Amino acid sequence: MRGGLDRASIYLPIILMGFMALGTYWLARNTPTLGGAESQKQVTHDPDYFMRRFSVKTFDATGRIKSEIHGSEARHYPDTDTLQIDQPRIRSFNDRGELTVATARTALSNADGSEVQLIGEAVVTREAPAPAKGAQPPKLEFRGDFLHVFVNSERIRSHKPVELVRGNDRFTADSLDYDNIGRVLELHGRVHGVIQPRAN
Template sequence: MSPVLRQGWDRFTLYLPIILMGLLALGTWWLVRNAPAPIAAAAPPSNGNQPDYFMKVFSVKSFDATGRMQSEIKGDMGRHFPDTDTLEIDNVRMRSVTPQGIVTLATANRALSNADGSEVQLFGNAVVTREAQPRLEFRGEFLHAFTQAERVRSDQPVVLIRGNDKFTADAMEYDHLDQVLQLRGRVRGVLMPAAPR
């Protein structure tokens, strides 16, 4: 083999990997350009804030680990919203029982409850009654009840009846476990004397 031919062959073998890489890149570019577009994955249907089921004239009860009933919610119509796991109820009637056996009742035109009934917002003619001594009754157009924490609050005008005493306020927060009642805004009260023994 002549030295010129040998020198040409050596140069060719020196640049052969670069030439092959260029051909592979060109072939890859051509394949990508001419390949069909991928099929887009079907997006799951979005219900937004739409109910996934309805209930008519129903009752839902929740129990603790020992089988004791903690709460019961009844209503004329219920709608479950999966995105927030809440239950909207028309003409609601609720009953919850503490481990000590104290019963709390609640009624309203409409309610919004979380999954286990431990937090309920009551709208329209809302009444929450704690059947203990002395008996407590809260009334208003909006009441926010926390059944397990034994709290009731409202940022709207309320009426509180405790035994024979009656109070009104623009807003209220009641915590039974801490035995604290906060009345805010224009507060008025009528205290009745205790009955003679």
């Protein structure tokens, strides 16, 4: 009998390890996982933070102000990483220090502010630059229900009717593509213009 107990005790650690392995497997199968539910959660278009009556400024590497955004309220949407702004007023300076001011009922900006869609009573005004050699370029103003502003490349586009005021001249069109760096303006659709005579 003693010999039988000795032989059984040899296998006892193996039997205990087997029971522990079965117990661990059972726990792993029946323990609820928190991470899995989070990863499978459907991403919705709901804001994750708000700002009210705010002002945000951005600066370049030398400390010079690049842009300033004011708004009555802003909402950030994490699924698209966009910022929707109510009653925006945006002031932006290009590399030459020229000021552009934009307003609208609503603005939709991407994460870094390089693209801004102005919606409802949109107005973009490029102030007259400092006089250089020759005649000073006049102030330039774009108006429409929708204006898409590309800040870094200094472009303005719209697929909706627009009005352009350049000094005393006035143009209307069904759509627009303006390149401020290349000084190229494309008006499409029904284009009408009134050009005032230049004073001598």
